[in-house]
Amino acid sequence: MNFLAIVGRVFLAFVLQVGRFAMFTGRAVSHIVRPPFYPRLIARQMVEIGYYSLPVVGLTTLFSGMVLALQSHTGFARFSAEGAVATVVVISLTRELGPVLAGLMVAGRIGAAMAAEIGTMRVTEQIDALSTLSTNPFKYLVAPRLIAGITMLPLLVLVGDIIGVFGGYLIGTTKLDFNPATYIARTVEFLETIDVVSGLVKAAVFGFVIALMGCYHGYHSRGGAQGVGAATTNAVVSASILILILNYVITELFFAQ
Amino acid sequence: MTPNPAESVPKIRLRGVRKRFGSNVVLDGIDLDVATGESLVVIGGSGSGKSVLLKCILGLLRPDSGSIEIDGEETVGLSGRARDRVNAHIGMLFQGAALFDSLPVWENVAFGLIQGRRAGRAEARARALACLKQVGLRPSVAELYPAELSGGMQKRVGLARAIAAQPDIVFFDEPTTGLDPIMADVINDLIVATTRDLGATALSITHDMASATKIGDRIAMLYKGRLIWVGGAQEVFDSGNAHVDQFVRGRAEGPITDEADAG
Numbered sequence: 015m016n017f018l019a020i021v022g023r024v025f026l027a028f029v030l031q032v033g034r035f036a037m038f039t040g041r042a043v044s045h046i047v048r049p050p051f052y053p054r055l056i057a058r059q060m061v062e063i064g065y066y067s068l069p070v071v072g073l074t075t076l077f078s079g080m081v082l083a084l085q086s087h088t089g090f091a092r093f094s095a096e097g098a099v100a101t102v103v104v105i106s107l108t109r110e111l112g113p114v115l116a117g118l119m120v121a122g123r124i125g126a127a128m129a130a131e132i133g134t135m136r137v138t139e140q141i142d143a144l145s146t147l148s149t150n151p152f153k154y155l156v157a158p159r160l161i162a163g164i165t166m167l168p169l170l171v172l173v174g175d176i177i178g179v180f181g182g183y184l185i186g187t188t189k190l191d192f193n194p195a196t197y198i199a200r201t202v203e204f205l206e207t208i209d210v211v212s213g214l215v216k217a218a219v220f221g222f223v224i225a226l227m228g229c230y231h232g233y234h235s236r237g238g239a240q241g242v243g244a245a246t247t248n249a250v251v252s253a254s255i256l257i258l259i260l261n262y263v264i265t266e267l268f269f270a271q
Numbered sequence: 272m273t274p275n276p277a278e279s280v281p282k283i284r285l286r287g288v289r290k291r292f293g294s295n296v297v298l299d300g301i302d303l304d305v306a307t308g309e310s311l312v313v314i315g316g317s318g319s320g321k322s323v324l325l326k327c328i329l330g331l332l333r334p335d336s337g338s339i340e341i342d343g344e345e346t347v348g349l350s351g352r353a354r355d356r357v358n359a360h361i362g363m364l365f366q367g368a369a370l371f372d373s374l375p376v377w378e379n380v381a382f383g384l385i386q387g388r389r390a391g392r393a394e395a396r397a398r399a400l401a402c403l404k405q406v407g408l409r410p411s412v413a414e415l416y417p418a419e420l421s422g423g424m425q426k427r428v429g430l431a432r433a434i435a436a437q438p439d440i441v442f443f444d445e446p447t448t449g450l451d452p453i454m455a456d457v458i459n460d461l462i463v464a465t466t467r468d469l470g471a472t473a474l475s476i477t478h479d480m481a482s483a484t485k486i487g488d489r490i491a492m493l494y495k496g497r498l499i500w501v502g503g504a505q506e507v508f509d510s511g512n513a514h515v516d517q518f519v520r521g522r523a524e525g526p527i528t529d530e531a532d533a534g
């Protein structure tokens with residue numbers, strides 16, 4: 015009896031949490047599409063997410079492209095398929111590594127910052143103050159971040175893809191004795207639009223997830239500095255896990271059969 | 272509790288307002304009328320639910336039951352535009368000032384004008400500077416960020432923000448807590464002056480008796496989720512109520528015990 019009560023309570027708490035999250039998401043999305051908009055705030059978030067994440071994402075994808083070239087070269091040599099290096103690099107990057115790595119890096123950078131900022135605003139009653147000044151916190155805080163996340167992540171990933179391919183090219187032409195022209199030809203030869211497009215769709219979804227998690231955990235943080243700290247951790251962890259799960263789901267949707 | 276006969280519709284009218292968090296009953300049936308232009312002060316111990324009461328009226332918390340009318344309009348359950356329309360008439364000074372730390376002082380003060388009323392930035396800025404002057408701050412403060420201000424200056428900026436949109440109701444949540452006695456008195460004077468200039472109805476919260484008697488026309492005491500006493504500001508020192516007596520004289524012995532205060 016006691017055991018059942020505990021199970022029931024845990025289950026109810028879980029359902030409550032899921033319901034709260036679903037409502038938050040619904041409200042947030044509805045405010046993305048309805049005016050008024052805050053162009054200044056959207057622009058500020060875009061710079062924060064897009065511009066200031068460039069070094070991190072660029073470095074990550076650069077070295078990933080380099081290591082991909084090196085690994086696939088030594089691995090594929092076992093069955094004399096070294097020629098596929100350029101193709102492997104570009105397809106892995108555009109389909110998988112670009113969006114996932116950029117997503118994870120931005121989750122750490124931006125998701126944490128959003129949760130900390132909004133969480134601090136919550137515990138210092140700044141969010142309450144917004145409401146009393148006839149400003150909807152969803153419109154003012156959440157919507158600009160979501161919009162910036164959805165639009166900037168694909169751009170970041172596009173740039174990251176290019177830098178990553180360049181990394182592969184560097185290794186391919188300097189260490190692996192590829193002819194530069196051949197390497198570039200191989201890179202574009204088997205690349206299809208869907209490789210790039212699926213990666214950009216992933217990026218948009220990840221951008222949404224990162225901003226949503228940052229805002230959600232910040233918005234619902236409780237109890238001072240400790241609560242904000244917990245919100246920050248939760249935002250990064252939940253966004254990272256969701257990115258990996260959704261990555262599989264989207265891949266399945268695009269490429270299964 | 273004693274509706275002003277001259278005023279048929281009180282500015283703020285609460286009936287049977289209840290609010291609990293889990294098993295913690297914070298408000299247990301609050302009835303309160305505040306007449307237009309009146310200044311009412313709610314006193315009560317720490318954690319007695321004073322801030323929760325204000326947040327219920329502002330719609331930041333939803334009471335479990337009861338009715339809250341502003342200008343005769345029921346506000347419990349309002350949201351979105353309807354709530355914004357009601358809140359546009361209300362200014363609030365938060366307990367911790369709650370200034371937006373990403374914005375300079377003048378944008379804080381002008382926030383309600385720019386966002387709520389869609390005023391132009393230049394016009395809003397001029398109005399913000401006027402409000403800052405009204406609360407005794409130099410124009411150079413306008414460009415600073417809230418983190419660069421002392422606690423007393425933050426309270427002043429919070430006050431300026433509360434009155435910037437010329438509300439007809441102003442809430443003050445512990446305006447003098449954490450200030451030295453002189454600064455506290457300065458803030459009290461500012462509150463009296465600004466609400467008088469606006470002709471606003473004021474609802475303040477404090478546990479500072481000097482502040483309560485200075486800014487209040489009437490005083491109500493919140494204890495264990497109920498308003499146990501309401502009377503004129505001058506009567507508070509001979510209320511004949513043991514709880515009020517203990518509170519206003521700040522004695523440790525009396526009917527209010529530590530445990531009851533926390534609960």
Ligand SMILES: Nc1ncnc2c1ncn2[C@@H]1O[C@H](COP(=O)(O)OP(=O)(O)OP(=O)(O)O)[C@@H](O)[C@H]1O
Nearest residue numbers: 292295297316317318319320321322323324366533
């Ligand atoms: N969001 C909340 N969730 C849960 N409990 C809350 C919440 N807000 C307030 N409480 C509880 O309500 C009670 C009253 O809190 P409130 O902030 O109104 O006190 P107060 O009278 O303003 O005290 P103080 O003078 O110290 O500011 C406290 O016991 C507090 O724990």
Ligand SMILES: [Mg+2]
Nearest residue numbers: 321322366444
């Ligand atoms: Mg309080």
